[in-house]
Amino acid sequence: MINQVINADTFGFIAAFLTTIAFLPQVIKTWRTKKAEDVSVVMLLTFIIGLLFWIVYAIKSNAFPVLIANIVTFIFNVTILILKLIYGKK
Amino acid sequence: MINQVINADTFGFIAAFLTTIAFLPQVIKTWRTKKAEDVSVVMLLTFIIGLLFWIVYAIKSNAFPVLIANIVTFIFNVTILILKLIYGKK
Numbered sequence: 001m002i003n004q005v006i007n008a009d010t011f012g013f014i015a016a017f018l019t020t021i022a023f024l025p026q027v028i029k030t031w032r033t034k035k036a037e038d039v040s041v042v043m044l045l046t047f048i049i050g051l052l053f054w055i056v057y058a059i060k061s062n063a064f065p066v067l068i069a070n071i072v073t074f075i076f077n078v079t080i081l082i083l084k085l086i087y088g089k090k
Numbered sequence: 091m092i093n094q095v096i097n098a099d100t101f102g103f104i105a106a107f108l109t110t111i112a113f114l115p116q117v118i119k120t121w122r123t124k125k126a127e128d129v130s131v132v133m134l135l136t137f138i139i140g141l142l143f144w145i146v147y148a149i150k151s152n153a154f155p156v157l158i159a160n161i162v163t164f165i166f167n168v169t170i171l172i173l174k175l176i177y178g179k180k
Contacts, residue, residue, distance in 0.1 A: 008150035011143050018140025025132035038128035042115035050108025053101050060098035 016069040023076035027083070036084035044081045048074065106159040113166035117173070126174035134171045138164065 030036045051074040058067035120126045141164040148157035 008147050011147035011150060015140050015143035015147050018136055018143060020140075022133050022136035022140055025136065026130040029130040029133075030128070033128065036128045038120070038123065038126045040116040040119040043112050043119075046108055046112035046115065050105050050110075050112055053105035053108060057098050057101035057105050060101060 013065070016065060020069045020073045020076075023073060023080065027076055027079050030080055030083045030087070034087050036080065036087060039080065039084055041081070041084060044077060044084065048077050048081065051077065103155070106155060110159045110163045110166075113163060113170065117166055117169050120170055120173045120177070124177050126170065126177060129170065129174055131171070131174065134167060134174065138167050138171065141167065 026039075030039070051070050054070040055067060055074065057063070058070060116129075120129070141160050144160040145157060145164065147153070148160060
């Protein structure tokens with residue numbers, strides 16, 4: 001089966017790419033609609049703090065791909081949080 | 091520094107816990123408010139497909155903590171997607 005000839009790391013790289021890039025559509029949607037009322041601020045804060053722990057983990061483990069993926073995910077989520085806070089004020 | 095006596099895995103476990111549990115507040119918020127209009131369906135779908143790749147990666151690598159964290163995150167995100175689709179129909 002093709003599943004067996006593709007090694008685990010390939011799945012890991014695809015996984016990391018998808019779970020990182022996934023937040024870009026949310027950034028674009030929030031930017032365009034100028035609202036994020038239905039997006040949980042508790043989710044964003046918990047997720048962002050979790051990402052900071054991933055970044056520390058990656059630095060301490062010299063896990064460069066983990067570091068890059070989490071920095072990008074962090075930037076997207078901080079952007080969503082900032083947009084939510086800006087548009088929430090209106 | 092305290093940062094140096096705590097090993098990388100401890101940061102990894104805290105990170106995995108936070109980035110998993112983070113989606114529970116979104117499930118609760120969406121359930122309570124009965125709306126998720128501002129949540130990007132493209133984000134949810136991309137993230138869910140990414141989580142499936144993480145699950146395959148974890149199975150192939152025998153990475154049990156990664157498997158558990160991603161299964162729980164998958165359940166939360168599928169729940170958010172289903173709730174969004176249900177409430178979007180109204």
